[in-house]
Amino acid sequence: xxxxxxxxxxxxxxxxxxxxxxxxxxxxxxxxxxxxxxxxxxxxxxxxxxxxxxxxxxxxxxxxxxxxxxxxxxxxxxxxxxxxxxxxxxxx
Numbered sequence: 001x002x003x004x005x006x007x008x009x010x011x012x013x014x015x016x017x018x019x020x021x022x023x024x025x026x027x028x029x030x031x032x033x034x035x036x037x038x039x040x041x042x043x044x045x046x047x048x049x050x051x052x053x054x055x056x057x058x059x060x061x062x063x064x065x066x067x068x069x070x071x072x073x074x075x076x077x078x079x080x081x082x083x084x085x086x087x088x089x090x091x092x
Contacts, residue, residue: 008026009027009028010024010026011023023036023039043082043086047083047086051079052079052080052083053076055075056072056075056076056079057075059074059075060075
């Protein structure tokens with residue numbers, strides 16, 4: 001038996017909830033709601049518009065200006081996708 005099952009720390013949820021939109025584990029030193037709140041705070045900080053722009057511009061700076069038009073989508077799309085996923089998570 002694994003340690004998280006032995007200590008009743010794994011929540012009994014359907015497998016479809018094992019993603020970033022649901023808390024499935026009971027942390028040792030704080031509550032499930034505190035974990036959810038901390039994750040929400042982190043997502044707001046990491047995937048805020050200012051941080052997305054900063055990472056995207058820094059990524060574009062790694063390429064010669066002649067290739068920037070081809071790299072602009074990739075420089076911003078991943079972060080934008082995560083931001084949309086995070087927004088969906090809060091709509092649940």
